[in-house]
Amino acid sequence: MTVDLDRLSLKELKSLQSQIAASIASFEERKKKEAVAELEEKARSLGFSLNELLGVAKSRRLAPGKPKYANPANKAETWTGRGRKPRWFETALKAGKSLDDLAI
Structure with a gap:
């Protein structure tokens, strides 16, 4: 062509x-x-x-985690404890809350 x-x-x-x-x-x-x-x-x-x-390993996918912590101001906002901490979680810790206070 x-x-x-x-x-x-x-x-x-x-x-x-x-x-x-x-x-x-x-x-x-x-x-x-x-x-x-x-x-x-x-x-x-x-x-x-x-x-x-x-020599390639099969990838393991983690099952979706169950929420362990909830935002006291909005119980719909939860966190499994995996990955990056949500802002509400860090703010609550800085405000004097303990992990037990945020636990579900």
Whole structure:
């Protein structure tokens, strides 16, 4: 396919450029998927999973935590004790509340 680029407007050239970039990305993604499928099949034929051979551990998802603390000013605001402390929790602690005061 031959395209006379000198005859295209700037808008047409930019459109062509974005189409080419999308096509390249799509092509690369397809090739990666094909390679992974081929490697998984080879690993399976040898009695392994690809993750086992690569030493990749299965990710463990934590179950949603049960709330342990509640905002005394608004009982609908709760915190499980995991992750970053909510502002209301930190404010209550600074105001002299104890963990027992905030516990559900």
